């Protein structure tokens with residue numbers, strides 16, 4: 001057994017009694033109540049999911065295993081001369097809650113290399129799709145096509161055992177993660193670069209992805225930063241929740257993650273990062289090279305709102321301040337692309353949009369989220385095909401959801417099955433409350 005799997009087995013054994021005790025001794029203790037607004041309005045803030053991988057505080061933003069983003073970036077081992085940590089070490093951290101040593105991280109890098117071969121049929125399937133399919137369709141199809149590789153599905157067929165079920169989930173998760181960067185880069189080169197595919201150099205995930213995309217350093221560091229920042233945002237967001245829901249049926253990691261990626265492809269969720277760039281492009285086209293003043297930018301924002309659309313990259317279902325994932329990327333932009341025109345536009349949006357949203361009085365959070373800034377960085381490094389951005393988000397998000405469903409299996413989380421009511425029932429409840 002690898003060092004990581006051994007450590008994870010130990011963590012799981014230590015954790016299980018906590019879940020068992022909560023269920024057995026405190027199962028009927030209430031953690032909250034549900035209002036009619038919450039039942040109709042997207043289950044906002046209903047506390048009914050459990051994860052230890054990350055926690056999203058509305059004011060502070062995300063913490064991974066108790067660490068803020070700057071703390072994670074500082075603590076994890078990095079490749080020589082690089083600013084951002086190995087994605088492989090971050091995977092171990094999310095799984096175990098412990099910062100791996102450099103030696104342990106390099107062992108995982110080797111393990112990923114040994115698992116990274118993408119089955120040839122995946123590429124046949126992708127080539128059979130219409131080339132103008134959305135890259136998220138390609139990405140999800142590739143993940144689903146690999147389901148036949150599932151070790152968990154085989155384990156289930158051979159006789160399921162709740163205590164050891166996490167092991168094959170972990171195996172599937174590691175296999176999938178090791179392959180997704182190559183699949184994503186293939187989709188990019190196949191769709192946008194006339195099929196000029198670059199072979200996997202078999203180094204660490206960040207380096208591999210940059211080289212297979214055909215983009216020189218420091219793009220390897222951009223990839224590390226991007227995948228880590230987009231990995232996890234606790235369990236209630238649509239992609240994480242969908243993955244968890246599907247996994248709760250004892251579906252394997254391939255079915256579960258493919259479903260989660262479908263949720264990510266919605267414009268109110270992951271697709272927002274492509275929408276930000278689409279929106280900005282439209283603004284730039286209209287300005288025809290003229291640098292906008294704040295007044296001009298405000299007018300574009302107001303026109304968008306008046307036409308009934310949302311301002312992509314602003315607002316959040318949980319956060320009530322500027323997203324620290326936005327801040328991290330902003331700091332990156334200040335260091336690496338301070339004079340970039342698009343960065344300046346995004347920065348101007350930061351100055352004008354919150355006040356406008358506040359004045360309109362509808363959005364509960366007027367501040368920018370992760371998607372407002374991430375596309376600008378990708379554009380700067382040459383990825384101008386913005387409908388590809390959600391695929392990269394998907395590679396990152398897979399790290400979080402795979403760590404989560406491995407733990408779901410370890411703790412024997414049940415089939416998810418909330419209860420629905422009819423409108424008449426809600427009306428009756430409302431009448432009684434009056």
Ligand code: HAX
Pocket residue numbers: 237267268269270271272305309310311312313314315316317318362363364365369370371
């Ligand atoms: N622009 C205009 N209006 C906005 C808005 C924005 N950026 N954000 C919220 N609102 C509006 C909502 O549309 C809603 O209007 P209605 O009552 O007319 O339906 C009202 O303000 C209240 O919404 P809310 O409670 O503040 O926000 P929700 O929890 O309903 O939705 C969203 C959260 C992120 C979906 C929302 O803020 C939004 O549409 N933002 C733009 C799209 C976006 O950036 N999505 C990415 C979010 C981060 C993420 O998941 N990344 O993957």
